[in-house]
Amino acid sequence: MTRATTTASRRKQVPERATARSHVKRLPIWAQSVLLLVAVLAVWQFVSGRLVDPFYLPAPSEIVTSLWLSAVDGSLWANLWTTLQETMIGFCIGATAALVAGVIFGRSPRVAAVLDPFLVALNATPRVALAPLFVVWFGIGLLSKVILVITMVFFIVFYNTFQGVRSVDATYIRVATVMGASQRQIFRTVILPAATPLIVLGLKLSIPFALIGAVIGEFIASSAGLGFQIKLASNTYDTAGTMAGIFVLMAVAVLIDLALNRLARRILFWQPESAERTTSSTM
Template sequence: MPVQRTWWQRHGSTTTVWSLRLLLVVVLLAGWEATAGSLFDITFTSKPSAIAERLGEWSADGTLWTHSWVTIQEIVYGFLLGALAGALAGFVLASLRTAYRVVDPFMMALYSIPKVALAPLFIVWFGIGMHMKVLLAAATVFFLVFLNTAAGVREVDRGLVDAVRLMGGTRRDIALKVVLPASMTGVLTGLKVAIPYALIGAVIGELVASNQGLGYLINDAAAQFDTAGVFATLVVLSVVAGLLNVFVGLIGRRVNRWKPVESQG
């Protein structure tokens, strides 16, 4: 007969952790508010009440929603484009050993370039519109997905491949029935890791040159020495990042489904 556990036994640990997190946030915000103007110059640090007021103003006049929607579109489009290209390139090239050995050092060299250094070149090629931010986000995502996908393909058990060959399987059978399923952990891990970098790529593009988006809001507020506006935009970016992390967690669960049961713990 299964043991009946109380609600606290089932959720007590999670509740305690979230309560402590909330308490920590409240203490930090209260301390910040109390010391602003005395220990810290609000010209440089602002204070939580001023940040909340700015968020309220931007929400009321639509500024927050307009610029947030632009950045979210850039993140989504950049992620989808970079992830699709990276997964396809990683799967195809890693399946061709000689081709992969040829392109591997070039891919690593391109991956090592700070993506912010690409922004001026992208501006020259694509202007300062949404296309530039989408492509910069896609470039950031591409290499992470490519490298993880290629690693997943190259780590496929060669014994399975040889077994399918002995049974008369074609290259297409090996690719679709052995390599693809076995490499999915690498693919999904690449997607999981790349999601936050899509946000980074999009915001970098907006910070360098833009007339809309959350990165533009940061630049505009900083140019006016509106510290509360800068912090307000950072709060919004933190919320967006938090939502992305929730999505990352869902992908993480999906990744674990492809692992042996004993390796999921």
């Protein structure tokens, strides 16, 4: 009787576990991400001050308090606006130049072969090492950070665009030529659609680097920006304020990525759903 009862209870537990797992799977992805975030923050809140000195690991509540104070006095919004300006201006200029150069080089193999060693050498140069020079050349204002962002963005978008243009099947181009299409029509209807997924990928990959470039420039020399705010807090051993600035940067990067995901879905509406998911996961 005991064995039969135990077996029956185990059989009941198996469907219950399966039901619980199915409920979790039915939750939207964003809900699962929120639950994971809440769990991590709860553990963090418990550990700080009990197992770890809050000087080294401030509790999330202290970080939120620091964020609130900087938001109330207006310093958070002013610094955030400065960093966003540097990031978006540099991103737009760098991405546009990279798109043009990538298309030109992709359509001109000889030009690409001649300039390839120079591009490799420039790309191998650490942009962080150039940041102090940019400050010396262009000052501590907006311009030096914008130029640093441009150098961070350019090569990522350029190489993705170049590879996208070069990867177009030559058969499609020959068929379009036989049908009487001009070079402009071939580019618009054959090359550009085929290269778009890689171009979008390059744009998405370059956004975090654009943000990093702006913050690095602010670390080197600046009077405003999130990098300036983080550096100021770390210099005064304000770990809560330092982590508050870092979390703002993370939130900005996530929001920009979500916006680009929505834009990518609209641009790549013609792709099959499976291919679109693969591109999103790769990004």
